[in-house]
Amino acid sequence: MSWAADDWKKLKVAVVDDSRAVRSMMKLMLSSLGVGEIFLYENVSEAMDGIEKKKPDLVISDYYMVPETGLDLLNRLRQSTEELTRALPFLMMSGYEKSDTRFSDEISGYMPKPVTVDLVKHHIMSACIDRPE
Secondary structure, three states, rough: OOOHHHHHHOOOEEEEOOOOHHHHHHHHHHHHHHOOOOEEEEEEHHHHHHHHHHHOEEEEEEOOOOOOOHHHHHHHHHHHOOOOHOOOOEEEEEOOOOHHHHOOOOOOOOOOOOOOHHHHHHHHHHOOOOOOO
8 A cells, every 4th residue: 555645744743752862863754754643752741741731643652661561551542522532543663572572452553673664654644544533
């Protein structure tokens, strides 16, 4: 499947990672794909506030963050009172092997670090195909 440039321009993506370097790298990758709006968050609390206000189409989160993890963020999103927030596609990235961590079946995709533009593109396209409008 191929997306038109307009599809990428309309996309709003939230990136959550406690590493400034990873957030910057993700912003560059997403910008190179033509993503219209990119929101960067350092932790789960900041992300929850921003996601409620900005209403992204997709969340990409690191797994291991302190004091709350990417799974904590996923659980908080899934408990939201807003239907679209509960249904947000959620991509998890981690430097740990997937089999070594307790990943939820509710994630839309898993990306091992370091991620590549092609991997990010593939997972975004897969995660957003059935996204409710």
